[in-house]
Amino acid sequence: MDRLLWRTPLQPMGGTLLRSKGNYCRGAPGMDLFFVILLEILYAIGSLILISAGLAVVFGMMKVINLAHGEFMMMGGYATITAVNLGVNIFIAMLVVAPIVVGLIGLIVERLVIRRLYGRLVDTMLATWGLSLFFVGLATMIFGNTTTGISTPIPGFSVGNYQISGYNFFIIAVAFLLLAAMFLILKTTRAGLIARGAMQRADMAAALGYSPERIYMATFFCGSALSGLAGAVLAPLVGLVPTSGGAYIAKAFITVIAGGPSLIAGLLSSAGFFGAVNQVFTFAVSPVFGEVALLVSAVVLLRLIPQGITSKFFRGKF
Amino acid sequence: MNGNFQKDVVATVIATALLIWLMPFFINTFTLTVLVVYGMLGLSLGLIWGFGGILCFGQAAFFGLGAYTYAIAAINIGESTVPMLLAVFVPAVFAAMLGAMMFYGRLNDVYLGVITLVVTLILFKFINSTAGPQYTIGNARLGGFNGIPGFQTLNVPGRPDEYIWGDAYFYVCAVALAAVYLLVSALLRSSFGRIAVGIRENETRMSLMGYDVRARKAVLFTVGAAIAGLAGALFANWGEIVTPSLFSLGQSAEIIIWCIVGGLGTRFGPILGAAGLAYLKFLLGQQSMIDNTLIMGLILVLFVLFLPRGAVPTIADLFKRVPQRRRSGHNIRARRLRRKEA
Numbered sequence: 001m002d003r004l005l006w007r008t009p010l011q012p013m014g015g016t017l018l019r020s021k022g023n024y025c026r027g028a029p030g031m032d033l034f035f036v037i038l039l040e041i042l043y044a045i046g047s048l049i050l051i052s053a054g055l056a057v058v059f060g061m062m063k064v065i066n067l068a069h070g071e072f073m074m075m076g077g078y079a080t081i082t083a084v085n086l087g088v089n090i091f092i093a094m095l096v097v098a099p100i101v102v103g104l105i106g107l108i109v110e111r112l113v114i115r116r117l118y119g120r121l122v123d124t125m126l127a128t129w130g131l132s133l134f135f136v137g138l139a140t141m142i143f144g145n146t147t148t149g150i151s152t153p154i155p156g157f158s159v160g161n162y163q164i165s166g167y168n169f170f171i172i173a174v175a176f177l178l179l180a181a182m183f184l185i186l187k188t189t190r191a192g193l194i195a196r197g198a199m200q201r202a203d204m205a206a207a208l209g210y211s212p213e214r215i216y217m218a219t220f221f222c223g224s225a226l227s228g229l230a231g232a233v234l235a236p237l238v239g240l241v242p243t244s245g246g247a248y249i250a251k252a253f254i255t256v257i258a259g260g261p262s263l264i265a266g267l268l269s270s271a272g273f274f275g276a277v278n279q280v281f282t283f284a285v286s287p288v289f290g291e292v293a294l295l296v297s298a299v300v301l302l303r304l305i306p307q308g309i310t311s312k313f314f315r316g317k318f
Numbered sequence: 319m320n321g322n323f324q325k326d327v328v329a330t331v332i333a334t335a336l337l338i339w340l341m342p343f344f345i346n347t348f349t350l351t352v353l354v355v356y357g358m359l360g361l362s363l364g365l366i367w368g369f370g371g372i373l374c375f376g377q378a379a380f381f382g383l384g385a386y387t388y389a390i391a392a393i394n395i396g397e398s399t400v401p402m403l404l405a406v407f408v409p410a411v412f413a414a415m416l417g418a419m420m421f422y423g424r425l426n427d428v429y430l431g432v433i434t435l436v437v438t439l440i441l442f443k444f445i446n447s448t449a450g451p452q453y454t455i456g457n458a459r460l461g462g463f464n465g466i467p468g469f470q471t472l473n474v475p476g477r478p479d480e481y482i483w484g485d486a487y488f489y490v491c492a493v494a495l496a497a498v499y500l501l502v503s504a505l506l507r508s509s510f511g512r513i514a515v516g517i518r519e520n521e522t523r524m525s526l527m528g529y530d531v532r533a534r535k536a537v538l539f540t541v542g543a544a545i546a547g548l549a550g551a552l553f554a555n556w557g558e559i560v561t562p563s564l565f566s567l568g569q570s571a572e573i574i575i576w577c578i579v580g581g582l583g584t585r586f587g588p589i590l591g592a593a594g595l596a597y598l599k600f601l602l603g604q605q606s607m608i609d610n611t612l613i614m615g616l617i618l619v620l621f622v623l624f625l626p627r628g629a630v631p632t633i634a635d636l637f638k639r640v641p642q643r644r645r646s647g648h649n650i651r652a653r654r655l656r657r658k659e660a
Contacts (some may be wrong), residue, residue, distance in 0.1 A: 065428060116623055121428060122373060123622050126578060129571055130618030137612025246567055250439050257432050288447040295440045299433050303419060306429045 032160025037283060043168045045275030046175035047234065049267055051248050052255040053178060054227030059256050060263045061199050061219040063121060064114060067128040069252055070245025071135035072224050076102045076231025077240045078143060081150055090153045098232030099225035106224020110217055118216070132245060139242035147239035167236065174233055178226070183264050195219070199263075254298040260308020269309045274298065326503050334496040338489060347488040349600060351556050354491045356596045357589035358498055358549040360576040364588030365502055366542035367577055369511065371518030372535060373427070376434035377573045379441050380409040380543040382564035384550025386445070389560045392469040394456035398555075399475040405551030406544045413543030417536035424532070435567070442565040465561030472555045491552050495589070498545055502585055505541065514538050575618045581628025590630060 055069045066072075076098040083093035109131060117124045154166035186192035198205040198215045206212050231248075238244060255274060259266025277297045282290030305312050341350055363377045387408040391401035420433055449462025458466060472487065474480040482490055505511045517524045517531050525531045554560045563569065572595070580591020595614070602610045625632060 113619060113623065123626065125428075125431065126574065127619050127622040129574070130615045130622065133571065133611045133615025134619065135615070137609035137615060140609045141612065250435060250567070253432055254436060257428060288443060291443055292440055295436045295443070298436055299440075302429055302433055303423045303425070306423065306425050 030160060032162060035159055036162045036164065037279070039164065039168065039172075040283070041276055041279040042172050044279045045271050046172040048251065048255050048271035048275050049175040049179060050171065050230040050233060052252040052259075052267060052271065053182070054223045054225075054230060055252045056256045056259065056263055056267050057182075057226060058220060058223035060261070060266075061195060061223075062118070062216050064118070064124045064220075065121065065128070065253070065256075066114075066223070067125055067249060067253075068109070068132040068135060068245075069128075069227050070247070070249035071132045071139075072102050072106065072227035072245070073231030073234070073248050074139060074240065074242065074245040075105060075135065076228030077235035077238075077244065078139060078148075079228065080232040080235050081148055081240065084150055090150065094232040094235070095229065099229040102228025102231070103221045103225030106227075107217065107221050109224070110220040114220060115213075115216075132249070136242050136245065143242065145242060147241050149239045150236050152236040171233060171237075174229075178229075179264055179268065186263070191218075251294075254295070258298060258301050258308055260305075260310035260312075262310035266308060266310040269313070273301070273309070323504065323507055327500060330496055330500055330503075334492060338492050342485070342488075345597070347485050349597070351488045351491050352553070353593040353596050354488070354495050355549050355552045355556060356576070356592040358491075358495050358552070359546055359573055360580065360588035360592030361495075361498060361502060361585065362542045362545035362549060363573050364577050364580070364582070364585065365505075365545065366538055368582040368584065368588070369506060369518060370514045370535060370538040370542075371521075372539055372542075373431060373574075374434045374539070374542070375431045375570055375574070376436075376438035377542070377546055378565055378567075378569035379434070379438040380413055380546035381550040381553070381569065381573075382441065382445075382560075382562075383409040383412060384547030385554040385560040385564050386466070386550075387547070388551035388554045389466045389469045390455050390458040390460075392471075393458040393466070396470055397476075397478045398470055398472045401470075402472070402548075402551055405554075406547045409547030409550070410540050410544040414536060414540045417539035417543075418532075421532040421535045421539070435570070438565055438567065438570055442562055442567075445562040445565060463562060465559050467559040469554070469558075471558060487555065491556075494548070494552065498548065499585060499589070502545075506585070510534070510537075571618075572614070575614060575621075577628075578626075579617060579621050579629055581630035581632070584628070584630045584634075587628050587630035591628070 051073070054072065055066060058064055058066050058069075079098040079101040080090070080093045083097045084090050088097060113127050113131065114124060117127055152165065152167040154170055156163055156165045156167075158164065184192075186196055194205065194210050194215065197208075198210065198212065202212050202215075205215065238247075251274075255267070255270045258274070259270035274294050274297065278290045278294040280290075281293035285293075301309075345353075359377070359381055362380070363374060366372045366374060384405040388398075388401045388405040391404045392398055395401055416434075416437060420430060425433065445460065446463055448460035449464065451459065453460040453462070458469075460466065470478065472482045472490070474482060506515075513524065513529055513534060517529070517534060521531055550564065553564070573592075576591035576595055577588045578591070579595060580589065581587030595617070599610055599614065602608070602613060621628065
């Protein structure tokens with residue numbers, strides 16, 4: 001029973017997250033099944049957090065929806081694979097090279113395009129959608145329309161009857177470490193203070209002498225770097241094609257919008273909600289049904305609380 | 319319905335006749351047919367976005383729904399008249415429900431965008447996963463990723479053996495587009511259309527004046543979906559196969575690009591944008607040096623940055639040489655339309 005989590009039918013390769021060994025007995029679920037389901041839910045939440053973090057930072061700070069976010073992730077993946085092929089250690093490639101490369105690309109994009117469109121939400125959405133097509137085309141021209149990939153650097157192990165990919169733990173760890181780091185930076189550093197101030201009242205921050213232009217530039221760099229990191233970390237799990245980004249953008253978009261105004265609480269709550277919904281329905285029915293359930297629950301949630309979860313609950317948190 | 323509209327009708331009929339006569343000299347009718355169909359699809363979004371201010375990221379959903387409805391009904395019925403009607407009706411009903419759900423919840427801008435996008439994705443994922451033999455509607459297998467081939471194509475109403483194809487099908491599509499264009503013109507001249515534009519300009523003001531904004535937006539949304547559904551059915555007849563890619567995000571993106579490039583707030587702009595860009599894509603598809611998607615993306619970015627009003631209004635201004643006052647009024651309106659969404 002494959003768990004086709006973040007894969008579209010276009011990507012035949014990729015890591016199988018969970019494979020049953022021997023009998024898969026639905027009749028008598030033991031501790032191991034419970035553990036596996038819990039792990040899968042955590043993994044789903046973790047990857048949703050990873051996928052959405054970059055978009056959330058940019059949207060939360062700048063009220064800009066970057067629809068090229070998926071392509072930033074795709075480029076993070078390609079940066080990693082290229083670096084690994086050049087002989088760089090895979091963890092350095094994922095955690096250092098990819099974020100920097102994609103961050104720099106983001107910086108260029110911000111200077112050339114986004115900067116001209118601040119305050120025009122719909123126009124930025126359209127322009128970044130155009131950018132996403134542009135990057136897909138560019139990647140197709142450079143890397144070709146074929147699937148590339150690298151193998152997961154961490155071996156799997158078994159829990160009871162189940163084979164578990166050790167890489168899942170890595171993703172969960174990276175996601176939650178990322179959240180913790182974001183929280184600490186926002187809460188304790190001076191840059192975080194300025195960022196929070198600009199998030200609440202950009203005009204006030206400007207009046208106090210902090211150039212919004214520079215804050216936005218830095219934010220977009222950070223957001224792009226996060227997208228690159230996410231794409232890099234998820235790259236070993238998916239067969240990378242130039243159109244890979246399309247698989248992420250809708251989920252990231254939903255998670256960020258449903259999360260609402262608070263950055264970290266919003267990310268946690270909406271990723272938690274959607275990840276749980278996805279996995280519960282995946283186990284109960286089928287992976288496709290899990291995906292559809294995620295999307296349907298997003299529609300219902302947005303209909304009920306369009307301003308996002310954190311507009312109603314956890315108010316005033318980050 | 320005043321003298322102005324009669325002039326519109328005459329102009330449309332003459333222009334359509336001329337184009338039907340002249341265009342096949344330049345482009346073969348097979349390609350022209352799909353350009354016409356895309357024109358209709360562009361017009362459907364141009365109506366609800368340009369005149370109603372509803373930015374739908376999922377116009378492809380209705381297009382695909384129309385195509386699939388036609389294909390499934392045609393297999394089951396074996397004659398094309400009822401399937402054509404169903405292909406308009408089913409997307410319209412779907413849009414009415416979706417629209418009521420969204421507009422009565424007073425969703426706007428981004429939230430509207432997310433929901434329409436998500437609904438398109440749901441349809442895409444669902445249809446994509448229906449490859450197994452258990453997914454059938456009547457005699458029609460949904461076919462999943464492979465789509466549905468081999469359905470009854472358009473025939474003379476009542477005579478299932480007399481197919482309409484080739485040049486004749488191009489004429490049918492072109493006339494259908496002209497008819498839809500006139501229908502949209504009539505709608506926009508009616509009080510409903512004017513109120514829709516009013517809602518686009520200022521929703522609060524219109525609702526304070528006593529108009530039921532939610533119902534009117536839902537109705538406009540439905541009309542747009544019906545047109546998209548018709549375009550979908552015509553596309554299915556043209557391609558003789560329907561596949562899930564009709565629902566894809568790429569398709570939705572393209573429709574939006576057509577409208578932006580052609581010009582929002584005009585009836586002709588989206589049609590021209592659709593036909594022009596689709597033809598450009600067709601030409602670009604014949605070379606392999608530069609990737610197609612790259613150019614489409616670049617066009618969208620450049621238009622949003624430098625020509626946000628689109629080609630048709632800009633060119634129209636150049637030709638009209640209208641007095642400065644009116645032109646700036648037009649500019650402000652276009653800008654306000656975009657601001658309001660922001």
